[in-house]
Amino acid sequence: MRKLASIFLLTLPLIAQKRPAPPPDAQRATVVKVADVYVAPDAQSQRVSVVTPGHEVLIVERSGPWVKVFANTDIEEEKAEEEPEFTVDPAVLPRSGWIRDKGIVGPTTPNGDKLIYGEAASMEAAAGEPHAPKSAAGAAHLLYRRVAEYFPSSSLAGEAQWRAADIRWQEEKFDASTLPSAKDMDANMRPALYQKDLQKIVKTGEGKYPALAAYDLLDSKLCGDWQGLPKCPEMESNLYQKYADTFPDGPKTAQALWQAVYRQGVLVTMYTTEENKKRADAASQRAHVLRDTMVQHFPASDYTARAVSLVYRVEQGIAIYGSDRD
Numbered sequence: 576m577r578k579l580a581s582i583f584l585l586t587l588p589l590i591a592q593k594r595p596a597p598p599p600d601a602q603r604a605t606v607v608k609v610a611d612v613y614v615a616p617d618a619q620s621q622r623v624s625v626v627t628p629g630h631e632v633l634i635v636e637r638s639g640p641w642v643k644v645f646a647n648t649d650i651e652e653e654k655a656e657e658e659p660e661f662t663v664d665p666a667v668l669p670r671s672g673w674i675r676d677k678g679i680v681g682p683t684t685p686n687g688d689k690l691i692y693g694e695a696a697s698m699e700a701a702a703g704e705p706h707a708p709k710s711a712a713g714a715a716h717l718l719y720r721r722v723a724e725y726f727p728s729s730s731l732a733g734e735a736q737w738r739a740a741d742i743r744w745q746e747e748k749f750d751a752s753t754l755p756s757a758k759d760m761d762a763n764m765r766p767a768l769y770q771k772d773l774q775k776i777v778k779t780g781e782g783k784y785p786a787l788a789a790y791d792l793l794d795s796k797l798c799g800d801w802q803g804l805p806k807c808p809e810m811e812s813n814l815y816q817k818y819a820d821t822f823p824d825g826p827k828t829a830q831a832l833w834q835a836v837y838r839q840g841v842l843v844t845m846y847t848t849e850e851n852k853k854r855a856d857a858a859s860q861r862a863h864v865l866r867d868t869m870v871q872h873f874p875a876s877d878y879t880a881r882a883v884s885l886v887y888r889v890e891q892g893i894a895i896y897g898s899d900r901d
Contacts, residue, residue, distance in 0.1 A: 601633035601645065604681030605721045607694040612672035616641035624670035627710060628694060629717025632674070634681070642676045645669070649717075681725065688726035692735055695719045699742065716742040737784045740772035744791050758800040760807060768795050786825030793818060793831075803897075805845045805854075812838035816865070829869060833878035836865045840885050840895035848897075862886050 605628070612624040616638045626632055626646045636643035647669045680687045695718035702711035719742070722735035729735075747768045751757060756765045776788035796814055798807035815835040819828050839862035846855035866886045869879040888895060 598635055601635045602681055602683075603725070604632050604634055604679050604684075605629055605691065605718065605725075606632065606674075606678050607680055607691065607718070608678035610646075610674040610678065612644070612646045612670055612674055614672055616643070616673040618675075620673075623672050626674065628698065628714040629721060631721070632679070634679070637676065638673075640676050641673045642679060643671070643673050645671045646674065680721075688722050688729040688731050688735075691718050691725070692722045692731045695722065695735070695738070699738065702742075712742055712746055716746075733781060733784050736772075736780070737776060737787055740776060740788060741791060743769065744773060744794075748794055756799070760798045760800060760802055760804075762796050762798065765799065770795065783826050786822040786827055789818060789822065790825075790827040790831065801841075803845070805842050805849075808838035808841045808845070812842070812861075823872070829873040829876040829878040832865055832869050832873070833882050836862050836869070836882040836885060837895070839865065840889050843889050844894045844896040859889055862889055 606626050607628055609628065610626040610632075611618075611622050612626060613620045613622055624646055626644075630647050631649040632642075632644040632646045633648055634642055634644055650669050680690050684690065695715050698711050698715035698718060701707055702715060716739050719735040719739035722729065723732045723739065726732055751766055751768060754766065759765060770792060773788040773792050777785045777792070780788065793814060797811055801807040812835045815831040815838070819831045819835070822828055822831075839858045842858035843855050843862065846852075846858060863886055866879075866882045869876070869882050873879045885895065
């Protein structure tokens with residue numbers, strides 16, 4: 576018993592030791608391929624960790640075809656965030672060691688922005704395929720993020736920042752949709768989605784990207800299930816119209832106006848069922864106004880054609896919500 580206690584006491588200082596910090600002049604980089612981390616610059620030595628595409632390494636030394644790194648240093652940053660980005664493989668942990676000098680791209684790599692962006696786009700495409708690798712979306716997110724971080728002046732930086740944020744948003748939205756709370760009318764009853772990256776683009780982004788990010792953020796305010804009641808489509812129609820007013824020439828404005836028109840058509844059906852002619856007529860009139868706005872500003876958009884068709888159905892007394900059989 577005393578022997579075991581002695582061993583335990585001897586190991587306490589080792590347990591308490593912190594992981595050595597990388598030198599201040601260590602160079603940031605990421606990998607575009609899976610890289611094994613070894614204790615020595617020798618493939619026969621012990622493997623201590625793995626670096627997957629998009630995760631960060633800090634380069635501290637080079638030895639022939641090997642590079643000494645502090646690997647996966649960004650894992651600790653992700654854990655400190657309010658919400659983790661993606662589930663981390665237990666093998667992908669912050670460790671120091673050696674990796675082969677292959678597929679390592681950093682801020683000083685020639686054409687580094689294009690190299691990382693291209694790999695990110697490939698990962699994003701792979702994530703959309705049937706039976707996609709589980710890590711594809713996470714890798715695409717991280718790689719796009721590296722483009723924006725390492726090459727802020729690149730012509731690809733804005734698109735990369737947007738894609739990184741959108742991938743994370745879509746992944747979280749999908750996960751939330753599988754929960755029972757997804758059908759709750761009140762959006763506040765659902766788990767909050769991570770919004771910081773999209774909100775940053777709305778505030779500081781340039782060109783089309785604030786409008787794209789703001790459109791994503793609308794998802795968090797929508798009802799899960801209307802339950803046949805007019806409260807939700809009324810609120811959501813106002814939400815989409817306000818978005819269109821804020822971004823009148825944005826890449827998602829025609830789509831937002833269509834969503835508003837559709838919900839006004841739904842309200843016509845709901846209020847007609849309730850025999851509330853006054854409100855049904857008001858919804859019909861608003862649908863006409865929104866359609867005319869789309870015809871004027873987005874005449875070539877498919878969403879405008881859909882709005883024209885929907886308003887015609889309203890005029891014909893065809894139900895937009897529920898069964899349209901007479």
